[in-house]
Amino acid sequence: MARQVPYLLIEGVEKTFTRGSTSNNVLHNVSIAIEQGEYVSIIGHSGCGKSTLLNLIAGLTPVTSGGILLENKEVNSPGPDRAVVFQNHSLLPWLTVYDNVRMAVDKVFSGRKSKAERHDWTMHVLDLVHMGHAKDRRPGEISGGMKQRVGIARALSMEPKIMLLDEPFGALDALTRAHLQDSIMQIHAALKNTMIMITHDVDEAVLLSDRIIMMTNGPSATIGEVLDVTLPRPRKRLELVSNPTYIKAREAVLKFLYERHKFVEAA
Template identity: 60%
Template sequence: MTSQFIEVQNAEMVFTTRKGRFHALREIHLTVAKGEFVTLIGHSGCGKSTLLNLIAGLTLPSSGVLICDNREIAAPGPERAVVFQNHSLLPWLTCFDNVYLAVERVFGATEPKARLKERTAAALALVGMGHALHKRPHEVSGGMKQRVGIARALAMEPKVLLMDEPFGALDALTRAHLQDELLKIVARTQSTVVMVTHDVDEAVLLSDRIVMMTNGPAATIGEILPVHLPRPRNRVELAEDHDYVHCRKQVLDFLYTRHGHVEKAA
């Protein structure tokens, strides 16, 4: 993790609403190295998802520049795959076909159909959904739907995986299991990940760095905390690890003491 892969240079985001101008983000400076796992954490309304959408190219900054792999981000692209809290699967398609749709969009012009099917099956196997290829979304659990959403993103072989609270709507046990699976997947794929979360434990468990946002409006980056925990990580072993507890306390101190109460912090 040596090179700067994502760069956010003095980004500002101002929305025009019926009530006037709303200044969401100000003076955002952030770099993410290739292969790094970065989480964005802060209060509701602090601009975490707005910043993620800027990196995704779903919205453009009011001022400033965003760069990915030495190219300015001006629109969405397959090199930046997004996983939302809502899995966004098409209900009339099978799990396989939901992933295949993305694979065909990215690789359909250059690869034969057999290879596209191989890519699709491999992505679903990677997230433990190889047994449910022909099931439709209503036939699988919420956690399984989210696995398919992650498989769809990974199947595009993105340079950057962007995740907006992907486990926020799941029960605690399912969320913990998918966090562990994500650790394994990222270790295998060496993906560059930027993830929005409200969960302090999730941030410390997964991250190389935690970006802590100040309260909005006109939110900015308050602090960036490096997480120097060796990988692979085991949540049970880390529960009483001094460095883990110290990182967790630093994030909680920022959120509670300096920036008020944050939901789902503990």
């Protein structure tokens, strides 16, 4: 019987950056299988290669050795099947909210959807992130949290197989961050898409994730532990505060970060 290939397979990945005669091995022998529809968080101290790993999955930089397969096809270049949401929203300031998303829709669907269908799809994803009302505003006219919602809408608009989130809420205030976390949970529940998120926030990782990948300290960082978060969905943050499973998962991540891999910089 043939072995079923995981949706996303990262196998024996090494990443070394070389400048002149100096080489820096950032990632060493990283292997993980991620199934379709999973929400996976990557957490670890600064300098452990989290963003490098995300860039490898996005195809923004090549692996040194090993391989990454998405639906059994090698990942070696960027593509709309892997959409990245950065901490910096990267919106074009001269375009409206609508046009920032529509630009991505036109690029991906110009030969597959009619003009009317592309309009309807643009409005649909803006409504998913509760930004349809602001479609005619420009980035300079909306808040940081609203900009990040537009960035998420733009990523969703490409119907990616995987959403890659690089600390998407890191620059936001606590209340805005909480609202966006709730929105992401709602989107994930509705669309069943695969999400991989980098975060420094232990509570965020436990709240959102099905699994948490904990990276060892760099250089030559690798996967130290993988924690299954067995909390049922939908999740409500206020109900989780005293939930034993939530508390146990949170403690496990903190123990890994602060006891087993002591470091002067807080995660």
